[in-house]
Amino acid sequence: MNEQLTILLVVVPLMIAPITALFKSHTISWILTAIVSFTSLILSFIILFDVIDGSHVIYELGGWRPPWGIEYKIDSLNAFIALIVSAIACLSTIFAWQSVPKEINENNYGLFYAALQLCLLGLLGIALTGDIFNLFVFLEISSLSSYALISMGRSRKALTAAFSYLILGTIGATFFLIGVGFLYAASGSLNIADIATRFSTFADMQLVMTGFIFILLGLGLKAAIFPMHSWLPNAYGHAPSVVSIFLSATATKVSIYVLIRVLFDLYPVAYWQALLLPQILLVLGCVGVIYGSFRAWQQVELKRLLAFSSVAQIGYIIIGISLLNNDGITASVMHLFNHALIKATLFMGAGIILYRTNTTKLSELRGFGGSMPWTFAAIVLAGLSLIGVPGTVGFVTKWYLLSGAIAQGKWIVVVAILAGSVLAIAYVWKIVEAMYFNSKRKMVIQNVKSGDINLAKAPISLSLALWIGAAGCLYFGLYTELPYQSAQSIATALLSSEVAQ
């Protein structure tokens, strides 16, 4: 029976999104979205506990056997990613209750929520499917809806941000498609597992290498890996709060998941080791960490600061992948989860600030920390996690990442990680300084709708979502079993599939 549950993850949003698009009322669309996201969360929990011991759930769409039909093959990595995506979707849904009516045009509620559900559908689909063309389709479903979602931001810059994301995202997806075409020409199959098992029969064809490079470039663009990150800061910086929360925590993560699948399951590790790819990725990761953190420190606007910090965090994940040992991959996979949690929390904090003060410019936020102590505390907590202070989720990842790097004797990587952390202290301090200190300064308040004298009332659903996120940062930093066990089992599976070949 559990096999049928896997497909429900995709079917539920597919059936509810078109219904949602017909409604104009905020309450109804929100309830439908809540149904979708909480159902997905429950389903992905059930599936994760099914496969955490290393077993698979296989689902053949339409009853067609692979490699002819599309097959969903769920192992712990798939289930883990699905869990991250649906958990963040739940947080964003809670947050949306009060944030969306303020930020989105009232004629578009239904369409907004439908796009959000479609984006969730696409991301879940990517996480589940075992067919590489099906993966492309889901990638485009999620991307197209995210372009639309980003363009609904309040400032007109959201439009240009969405447009440049559309251009770059489409180039990325098309590159991916070209790569898949080359791979299909060589292998005659689109099923990931099928290609992987027969890989040695066509490994020396040049098509395979060309395809590999195209796929890598495409995914690099989608995942915003360092030199290809230029769309990210604007897109996340100008999107509506809910969209920033949801996308920053999930979209790039899911692309990185696809990268992991391609690197470890589709192509054998030895194949891309011969191309010096681990070294290249390691350099890109290290430069990305330092560059992202440095640019974050330069920013004067909170959401853009957070977006640049995402570039740095993606760098950490790439470093972990390219270390190619158990600790490194465990750290990367855990950081997918941890960073999703941290960044979602921080963007929720930024969303509340935007809700209450109508600005996220750091210079205009001076002294607001005292007026909203709880929000401020949650932001600081998530900020500490971003730095990697012991007791928070960020520490766990960095610990494994460092031990992985030390085990390989890569001291430059250790230096880069530490330098990144120092810069993280700098930019988190920038937020704290702006919000807490200089409170004597006269505050410049822009017109705030429906609030008391200088601040809008503390919105309940927003604070609830924020504190769930912040508590998560603390809880999973102290009790690391769930993410650690999953990540450990995933890392073992990824590396052992290599030994088998």
Added chain:
Amino acid sequence: MMTNDLILRVVTKWLSPIIILFALYVQFHGDYSPGGGFQAGVIFSTAILLYALTYGLDAALKVIPETALRVAASFGVLLYGGVGVVSMLLGGNFLNYSVLADTPLAGQHIGIIVIELGVGITVAAVMILLFFTFSRRVDPE
């Protein structure tokens, strides 16, 4: 508006039904010959587009109101997903048409026709909606 273009108006009146008929042919003959929902939907929408181009947007909106289009676009997706859900309820996997009828062959037939119908409805509605939305947004110069 092109009120004086007699040739255009007459040709459109003659051509639109033929285009629609051809769309229906492509739609329902799609399981035996090249064709199917995507193509049929686009062909169908061109008939309406042609009508809108010659007679103006308001006339076209009288033929197909926008609300109907929105409902149709959603309905097509629901029809598609609905077939999948029905096949799940009948004990098969999602979109396994074989369980829809007594014999797998008949089931496959029913399944593919309903699915393609759903695709066709959605594609036609979305294409027309796109055209209407764009042409309303940009004022004629």
Added chain:
Amino acid sequence: MIEYILGHINYWFIIAVMMVGLYTLISRANLIKKLAGLAIFQTAVILFYVSLGKVTGGTVPIVDEAYTLYSNPLPQVLMLTAIVVGVATTALGFALVIRIKEAYNTIEEDAIFTLDQKDHE
């Protein structure tokens, strides 16, 4: 060498189309032209896939007793999906361009950039 070039003539043309698209996309500041470039780029990929599926001497993949050799229908089916994705992307792109035009009153990239810089100050 000549044989190699002529034998893959369709792929050379596809590469040419692809480069035209990519170049238009990169070099033009006009957002509509950018989208046109993007569409050409995507079309090249569609041609690429359809070329892949062609079997020399094969006929259209409709089962008939008179023929035994058919072209591979799968790439064409895949491209049906890719075309739909392409149409959706282009439509969304145009929708964004219209809204950019309404918000900035221009669709030239450098003019938009200057306006954004002004906002910043």
